[in-house]
Each structure stands twice: as structure tokens, then as C-alpha cells.
Amino acid sequence: MTVRPTDYPDAAAPAGAAPPPTEPVLTGRGGKGGGAMTIDPRDRVQLAEAPVPLSRVLALFRPHRVRVAVVMALIVASSIVALAQPFLVREAVDVAIPEQDVRLLLLTVGGMVAVAAVTQLLGVVQTWLSTEVGQRVMHELRTAVFTHLQRQSLGFFTRTRAGEVQSRLTNDVNGMQGVVTSTATTIAANLTTAVATFVAMLALSWRLSLLSLLVIPPALWLTRRVALVRRAIKAAQQRHLADLNHQIQEGLSVSGVRLAKTLGTSERTAEHFEATSHDLVHLELRSQLAGRWRMATMQIVFAVIPALIYLAAGLPATSGGMTIGTLVAFTTLQAGIFRPLLGLLNMGAQWVASMALFSRVFEYLDLEPDLPVPTRPVALDPARVRGDVRLEGVTLRYTGADHDAVHDLSLDVPAGSTLALVGPTGSGKSTVASMLVRLQDPDAGRVTIDGIDVRDLEQPVLASVVGIVSQESYLVHTTVRENLLLARPDAPEAELWRALAAAQVADLVASLPDGLDTVVGARGFRFSGGEQQRLAVARTILRDPPVLVLDEATSALDTRTERSLQRALDELAQGRTTITIAHRLSTVRDADRIAVLERGRLVESGTHDELVSAGGRYAELVAVGEPVQAPVG
Template sequence: MHPDREASWTPPADSEGQPRQVRRILGLFRPYRGRLAIVGLLVGAASLVSVATPFLLKEILDVAIPEGRTGLLSLLALGMILSAVLTSVFGVLQTLISTTVGQRVMHDLRTAVYGRLQRMSLAFFTRTRTGEVQSRIANDIGGMQATVTSTATSLVSNLTSVVATIVAMVVLDWRLTVVSLLLLPVFVWISRRVGNERRKITTQRQKQMAAMAATVTESLSVSGILLGRTMGRSDSLTKSFSDESEELVDLEVRSNMAGRWRMAVITIVMAALPAVIYWTAGMALQLGGPEVSLGTIVAFVSLQQGLFRPAVSLLSTGVQIQTSLALFQRIFEYLDLPIDITERPDPVRLDRIKGEVRFENVSFGYGGEDGPVLDGIDLTVPAGGSLAIVGPTGAGKSTLGYLVPRLYDVTGGRVTLDGVDVRDLDFDTLARAVGVVSQETYLFHASVADNLRFAKPDATDEELHRAARAAQIHDHIAALPDGYDTVVGERGHRFSGGEKQRLAIARTILRDPPVLILDEATSALDTRTEAAVQDAIDTLSANRTTLTIAHRLSTVRGADQIVVLDSGRAVERGTHEELLEEGGRYAALVRRDAQLEPTR
């Protein structure tokens, strides 16, 4: 990691307006438009059936009961029961389909974000907190669940119900309809104000949740616990987490209470509307206005009450949609991240890889105000040859090695494999060609066998054993109670540093790459453990093109060629003996190592 890079990635400012964002959200549902069409039909049918009930009630009150028509009364009552049954059945079916579609959309979003992040260069992850990435996938997409699974259907359902109900109300009595809808524009305006307010608070809340996730990921990992305990910072870390949680509490309360009083006023007014209708009808009758039948009034109030629920729900849905725009925006920010490590449209595939590596006038920089990390590097490593890269901390050693597997891309010149620019190779060829063993060995919280098979999923047990023997770790694994089924623990903490390194070497042997990058693979080990691991490395390096990045020079004396980097430039090159004779920087580094070696 470049030492001067910022610790976290700051997303770009919101450059797209709400209309474009809404179009992108609707585009997520496009693959499921067939199922959504069925949902629409069910919603329409349910709305029509539910609207029919007040008309049946009007006929019962105005015709069937006054005229004593028992047959008609029975038929109308049966129709009302059938209406309730059909409405419930349609509701269950539409919920099933819409929830399935919503969950598929969430799956598509999670997969798209994860896939996008898998294609990002190493530079993105060196400046982004792990918890921030996890929060986008878990909290932000999880927070959208209500929107994508039920809000869309609720919007269509309530909108259809409102339209159908208003039409039915107009058919019954247009004058009462006008009285009922006078305040509707005011309600819409209030709900939009509330939605905007909640959207702003939601953006703050999700950022705070991301910060908390990052704190948990960093401080509650095995390494974080070790550091916190040994530094006596457990109480201060708990206090810091408590402060962040307290801020989240405030944001959650503000989010839930934003506009709550205004929405309560809407609820009160709409609940009072039936009384207004009764009063209006009664006053019209007293003042000699047109007579309205009892059945019409009851049916109208029934429709109005039916309008109340979907209307309030529709206004609340509008608030939820505006709130969810903040979540969608955070997801779209990740989906819109520029990918700087891309595969050519027609990449080169090498079936047989010899392993010759060349650096041709290579330069590299992270951009911004930082200067170049590498400048004008020209090196050739023949197939099967070995190159050692040494130099002080920050000289660009690891960066140079990481250019071969395209963890970074050069900003000038080119790196070739068997004469082909690595940027022209397909990713599969590059993955087969180059293996990396670094100082910080990463093991999954899974069994030893699963960790080894990460390099070759179809490897047989015999292949696992053979690779482990070559890495001089088989006997240790076999002696464990569960053998190769032993779970390694979080980041492999059940194993020592040397054992983890040999597991990593066994994993790379299983992969069998013709080009090997060894990045400070033994620098964190004691002398005795280093000797055991070095034996495994020697086995791994045999007949492979090997680039060894080393701080401890005892591991590189046998290299075919040694290059000394300083401030991103190759200042010396040659064999161990040649560089010692020159008496330059390499010789000074050797003398430094001799002074640091423990006396026996």
C-alpha cells in the first residue's frame, strides 16, 4: 500500500438528477416485466372487485331491503362475500409474485456490486475501509428491501385503487366527490416535503452505519482485538463505538419522526371526512338541494373510507420512495465506479506459457499530487530465471512485482509475458501464468482442504497431499485431530506465521503457475522458521520464472540477477558477487543485514 494514500475512498458527488435515477431504478425491474404485468392484472382485478362492494351495498339499502326482495338480497350479500374472497386471493398472489421479483432485483444488485468490486484495481481497496464496502452491500441494499419487494406493488395497487374509487365516487355523486377531494393537493405537497426531509436524513444515517460497520470490522477482528488489548485501548474503543452508536440513534429517531406530525394531520382530516359528507348531505337536504338517497350516502362513505387507506398509503409510499433514493444513489455510486483494470475486447490467450517477463521503460504513479512510484524500469527475466528486487522501504519493490499480474496497470511503458503485453492477455491466462506469495498470507475461515482447493477446486486429496509435502507442511496437517478438515480460524490464526506461509506456498504449488512473485514472503519470520519456509520456497521456485521482493537479503543471494530500487528507479543490477564488488548501495544493504543478524 502506498503510505501516503488516503485511508478511505470518498464517493463522487451526486451528478444525476432524480428523474434519471428513477429511470435507472425502473430499469432494474425490466427483466421481470412479464411477472410485473401479471401483478398489474391482479392489482387491477382486486381494485375493481373491491370497488364493486359499495355499489352492492347501495342496492341492498335502496332496493332489496325496502322492497322486501329476499332473493335479490341473498344474491347481493353473496356478491359482497365473493368480492372479499377474490380480493384476498388476488392480494396473496400479487404479494407472492412481487416479493419474488423484489428479492431477485436485490440479488441482481448485490451480485452487480460484488462483481464490480471484484474488477477494481488493488489501489481502490488500499484506500477504502473494508467496513464501508461491506456496508454498501449489506446495509444499503438490505435497507432497500421494502422498496423493491413491496413498495413498487403497493404504489401500483394503491394508485389503481385510488383511481377506481374516485371514478366510482363520481358515478355515485360528483358533488360529494368534489367536497372529498378539495384537500388532496395539500396532502400531496405535505408528503413530498416529508419525503425530501427523510431522504436527507437517510443519507446521513447510511454513512453513519457504514462508519460503524468499518469500526466493527477493524476492531473486532482477531488482529484488532490483539491490538486493542495489548495497547490497553479496549475501553476507549468501546467509548468510540458508543459515541458512533449514539449518533446513529439520533439519526434513526429523526428519520422516523421526520414529518410525523404533518402526516398525522393528514390522517386526522381524512378520518373526519365521513362526518363532513354526512353534514354536507344533511345541509343540502335542509336547504332544499337535490335529495341523496340513504344508500348513496352509505355507499359513498364506504368508498370514501376505501379511498382513505390507499390514499394515505400512497402518500406514505411516496415518502418511502424518496427516502430510498438515497440508498439507491449509494449503490449506483459503486456501480458507476470506473474500472481501470479491464480486459481487451479481443484478448490474447496463451495455451502454453514459457514465462519470460520483461519490463520495458515502465513507469507507474497513483495519480493526484503524488510523484511517480516507478520511473523508467527496464528489466528482463528469462523463462525459468530468477530476479531479486531489493531496496529501502517505499522504493517501489512490491508495486513493480504487482504490475506482472495486473494488480496495478503501468502508467508508462509496458510489461510483457512471453512477448505479449500483459494488458492484452485475457484474465484467465494471466491468472494461470502468475502466482503471488505475499508476506500477509490470507486464509479463509474454512478447512485446510478448502483453503488449498481455492487454487484448484477440482484437486484430488492426493494432489493436496503432494502440494503440502512439497511445502513441508503435510506432516503438521496430518497430525491435527481433523487433519485436512481442520478449520484454520479467522485469517488462519490457529496456525503460526511459518505454517500459514507454507500453506500459502502449498496453495500456489497446487496452482502450478510458470511465473512466481514472492513478496517479502519470509520477512516477518524468525530465522529458524524462515529456513523451513525458504526450503519450501526453493521447491516452489524450481523451474519457474521467479521475482523475489525482499527486505532480508539472505534469501536472494542465489538469484540470477539482483536489481536495487531507490525512489522508483533501478540504481544497480547484477549478481550478488558483482554488486558486492561494486561496493554500492547493495553492498551497504548487505552490511546492514550483517549488523542486524542475531549473534549465535
């Protein structure tokens, strides 16, 4: 048996001693390996809240059951073939060498090499197949989760903690990959190896096997116990290091230094840092001493075990006529049984950690979409849509709110006309826009386009019918060309330039060194806010929707940028049913109809002149707001 340098990191391996099992790197939740593991309390809570039936996990592997069966067969075959090694050693030591039988010696030596080669080859094939199965299962699961989450409403993402979705889709799924490709095969290999090794030990010497049964359990318990102590110390070190890094990041950042100086907390911050650093000194001392004590204890234990075996083999009462070859073969087997036994001791913790990962991912797969997909979608050709928009008695209350965001609201927007929605903040204007594009569904009533309930349209069809330009335009971190092609993947370059020209941004893009292939940067930071808005308008023009929603598209812009963008929006609105939501009343005075909302209710509607003359709520908004001017350009 080969003793690896990592088996004895602090001292040379003593002659004839069985090498202690290495303590693997512990990876926290879901960590795997043969070293000491404890069940994470968070995993217990996760499984208590969302238990996972084993049948559901096994169902993931059903399409790959042939490969899984082959992997299991290879594990068993590899374990059995490897057991031939000590018997070959016994034959060489007891027969071939003493009797100078060259032929037998060549056969046994060749057999040893063949055993090593076959087990390694089987290991390569096993790794290849298990990794392939794991990758395929993870690919299918990752894709299923991503696709399912895309069906969730916008409300799901607003109420879900930032980073939680990404964590489950990446960290948890990647952790499950380790479960699929390593943990399951490791448990199977450990179990097979432990059983086969002990059977071989019994075949060689039942007396020494009984002695091993007395010695091995306490040795395993001591090894695991010391490893758990060291793991606890390492965990404390990691927490303190994380705290130290957090203090460095906050205390030495520009904002942190400014805060400390303005509040006079520099001295307290330094004292806190000193205390954390001081704790790390003690933890490092404990860690090093625990490591030395661990190695010292294990060196003694693993020196005692072969010594007792040699003693039993040498005493006439217990030897049973044992040969030297049998003794060598037995000690080799006895040394190899520790690693799989330690692995089996961790099976419970590995199982809980693994099932907790599946539980977290299945939780997302089991989410019922707030906006269900239509069971019988209406076939609608966007090119034939007239654009008649109606809200019929619509009511919507957000979760946790004490009043309706929109209450019993009815609006009629004939095809090709323009409707402006105005009102104070919180009056329900953006809620109306979100229902039109089906980011929200009403609790009562319905929203229709050409008499068809938007809930009966598939999302791609609805997106091609209703286009929206909002205050917060979003550009993907890629080129201008790719951002535009999101609207129409098959659009030729000439149409891209026509859309940019209509959005008053063609000259800007043409002046860039890379033109359409200019990378916009994260969230479009390469361009100003107004330029981003105009690129978003160009994208909507390219989609050519018959219904257009302008949700406060210019409210955050300066006057000059607003004028340029307003010209682009006017170009975009021509010939379409347009619903404009605005705080600046000057942008809506020429609308065919203006609807005034307050606390989700329609309080008055009419043209600009009619509403001003009526002296109602709209007239009050005009009086307290900016002066109403004729639209620019």
C-alpha cells in the same frame, strides 16, 4: 370496512367514524409507505451528482415486461372489484333488508364474501409476481455489480472507504428491492384506488362528493403535518440513542476505561453521558405528547368528517333524497380514500429516494476499470510457458504521488533463473511484483512473459502463469481443503497432501482431528502466522506456476518459523523463474542475479559476490543490515 387495532393505538375507534390512516414505520432513506416522508438532502445531492435517466431504470424491467404488465392489470382489477363492496352494501340496506327479500340478501351477502375472496386472491398473485420480478431484477443487478467490481484494480479498493463497497452491494441493492417489489406497486395501487374510489363516490352522490372535496384536503394536510413533526422528533431520538450507545461502547470497553483512567477524563465522560441521557428524557416527553396530540387531533378530524356527511345527508336542501344504504356506502368509500391519497402525497419523496438508490448502484456499474480487459487476448497454454520475464522501460507513478514509484526500469529474468530485488523501503520492489501479476499497469513501458505483454493475457491465464507468495497470506474462512482447491478445483486429495508436504506443513494438518476438513477461521486465525504462510505456499505449489514471485514472504516471521518456511519456498522455487523481494539479504545471496533499486531506479545489479566486491549500494545495505549468512537447509 374493517378497522384494525393498529389504526387506533391509543383509543377505541369511535362509532361511525372513518378510521384514520395509520402512520407506517419510517425506514429512513428510501423508506416507503403511506405516512409522512420528507426528501433526504443526501438523496438530492446524489441525484445532482449522478442523475439517472428513467429509461435506464425501465431497461432493467424490459426482460420481465410481461410479468410487469400482468401485475399492473391485477392492481387495476383488484381496485375495481373492491369497489363493488359498497354498492352491494347499499343494495342490502335499501332493498333486501327492508323488503325481506331473502334471495337478494343472500346474493348481496355472497357477493360481499366473493369480493373479499377475489381481491385477496388477486393480491396474493400480485405479490407473488411482483416479488418474483423484483428478486430477478435484484439478482441480475447484484451479480452485475459484483462481477464488475471484481474487474477493478487493487487501487480502487485501497482508495475506497472501508465498508462502502459492501454497503452499496448489500444495503443499496436491498433497498432497491423494496423499490421494485413495493414502492412501484404501491404507487400504482394508490393511484388506481384513489381514482376509482372517487368515481364511485360521484356515482353514489355528487353532492356529498363536493363536500368531501372541501373537507378531505385540510384533513390530509393536518394528518401529514402532525406526522412530519413526530417523525422529526423520532429522528432526533434515534440520533441521541446512537450517541448514547457509542458512549457506552467506548466508555465501558477495556481500552476506553484504560484511556479515561490514564488521562483522568472519567468525570468528563460521565458528565457527557448524563447530558445525552437528559436530552433523551425531554425527547421522549415530546414524542409521547406529540403522539397524544396527534391522536386527539385526528380523532376530532375523523369524527367531524362523517358528522358533516350525516348532516348533509339529513338536510332536505342537500340530501337529494339520499337513502340510508347510499349513505352507508358513501361513508365506506370516503373512509377508504384517505390511505391512497396520503400515499400519493409521498410519491415525490419516494421517487427521489428510489432514484437515489439506483444512482448509487449505477455509479459502480459505470466505473471504468483501471486495468482494462484485453480486447483481443492472446491464447496462451500455461503448460507451454518457458518463463522468460522482461521489464522494458517500465515507469509507474501512483495517483497523488510527487515522484515515480518505478522509473524507466528494465530487467531481464531468463527462464528458470532467480532474480532478487533489494533496496530500502519505498524503492519500488513491491511495485514491480504488483505489475508482474497485473495488480497495476505501468504508465510507460511493458512487462512481458515469453515476449507476450501481460496486458494481453486474460486474468485467469495470467494467474495460472505467475504465482505470488506475499508477507500477508490470505486464507478464506473455510476448510484447509477448500483453501487449497481454490488453486486447482479438480485436484485429487493425494496431490493436496503432496503440496502440503512440499510446503512443510503436512504433518501439522495430519495431526488435526479434522485433517483437511479443519476450518481455518476468519483470515486463518486457527493457525499461526508461519503456518498460514506455509498453507499459502502449498496452495501456490498446487497451482504449479512457471513464474514465481516471493514478495517479502518471510519478513514478519521469527527465525525458527522463517527457516521452516524458507525450506518450503526453496522447494517451491525449484525449476521455476523466481523473483524474490526481501529485506533480509541473507535470503537472497544465492540468487542468480541481484538487482538493487532506489527510488524506483535500478542502481546496480550482479551476483552477491560481485556486488559486495564493487563496494556500491548493495555493499552498504549489507554493512548496515543483518550479517549475510549461508541459507539454512
